[in-house]
Amino acid sequence: MSNPLLRKLEALADLSTEDRQLVDSICTDVHDFHARQDIIREKERLDHVHLMLSGWASRYQIMAHGKKQITAILLPGDFCDTLIALLGEMDHSIGANMTCRVAFVSKDTMLALFDRPAIARALWWASLVDEGIMRAWLVNLGARDGLPRTAHLLCELHARLTAIGMADGDFFTVPLTQEQLGQALSLTAVHVNRILRQLRDRGMVRFERNRVSIVNEIALRALCNYNPSYLHLNDKR
Amino acid sequence: MSNPLLRKLEALADLSTEDRQLVDSICTDVHDFHARQDIIREKERLDHVHLMLSGWASRYQIMAHGKKQITAILLPGDFCDTLIALLGEMDHSIGANMTCRVAFVSKDTMLALFDRPAIARALWWASLVDEGIMRAWLVNLGARDGLPRTAHLLCELHARLTAIGMADGDFFTVPLTQEQLGQALSLTAVHVNRILRQLRDRGMVRFERNRVSIVNEIALRALCNYNPSYLHLNDKR
DNA sequence: CGGAAGATTGAGAGTTCTCAATGCCTGTGG
């Protein structure tokens, strides 16, 4: 399995051979986490950045009354905390949704990456994409009803998983329970269930266990007006 | 009126005299915008970054069916688009909510700022805060009902305005209509109105015209479990 | 003074939630 970060950065910039070697060499301190385990907890202070190598994780925050809101889904190649880990104190937690392999990358290594212009450029692009995803989620929660909101999340996941080679055409795996999907979409598990049934009834998506298949992507995208430009896929400039 | 960026950065790092002079000198290309005018439009490509000098502006996105979602409120000292302007194409617009003065800062000037370690550090902190605000909005939309959600926004605005000297104790001005508040909170203007009445009836906030006064900040913060740590105020490290 | 934008209020409708019951699947232990 090749380094997922390398793959991602290569899509964003032209890297030299040395750049590639450097990126490939940063995953020396690797840790495994199992489902439901926290990778980082609120209020922690860190001296390294977390890079997802495999598995799924979620950035989340728990409210006083126990309600949990997932604010991001982290996939292989994603940094969990570029800025926060280096500067501040975590104001939220990150939990593994399934077995995850995570590289702990030291500050110095990160700085070495930023010293290479092509790598730095690609890393900025990646941050820009992360920022765009967050804004897209904000709009999704704020401006779409449950059905199109869920459709939008599925479109995004399909696009992101495809980009990192984790989708098999229209099929992919979502290791989240309906409860967890609800925490990301700000819906109850019961309502997520009804929405998934609607998507199935309309012949757009099949959801069985953790396997998703997009049956009619055109219709699904139309349902939520999906515009993937915020992911800047194939946007090497 | 001193440079609001300087004020902000000084709260985040210890700047040398040269640093101060540099920051103070970047506002050479200043433009004024009037209420309802767009500062940046979706799909624009820019060669400079926008720095708010005075006034209020909103980052927003318009859905196909016309619904508008405000994803950020920009105040003096805020950069509108650190990354996007330099790398990509705007995937949303930024509109002035009142008369605004905006400095156009060139790429080169930005790079010069990042060459100064203390300034760069403060700028990273500022990005971290912006990121934290976005996450807080995501949680606010996703996990709070209208009443606490509105309370949270008011608490945040009060804190941010106080930090930049634009609040007069418990009084401040919010140059947004109830319609616009609704676009930020993802509520209809009608419902915002009812919520503001509730906040008034409960003796927490008075809202008259564009003047807001926080009558009982303790109760208001309790209502939404406000925890301002994500703003990293007084967090100079 | 008139017009327009914004604020306020009422009433009925729609979306989503809560509570609760039932069904399904998987892994474990006998």
Place this chain on the structure above:
DNA sequence: CCACAGGCATTGAGAACTCTCAATCTTCCG
């Protein structure tokens, strides 16, 4: 190999929150 427990999915029904539509009122400004 089967029974059982536990987690998850599914469905129903009534409640809660928020929206839509519509009317009225207020304020601002030319």
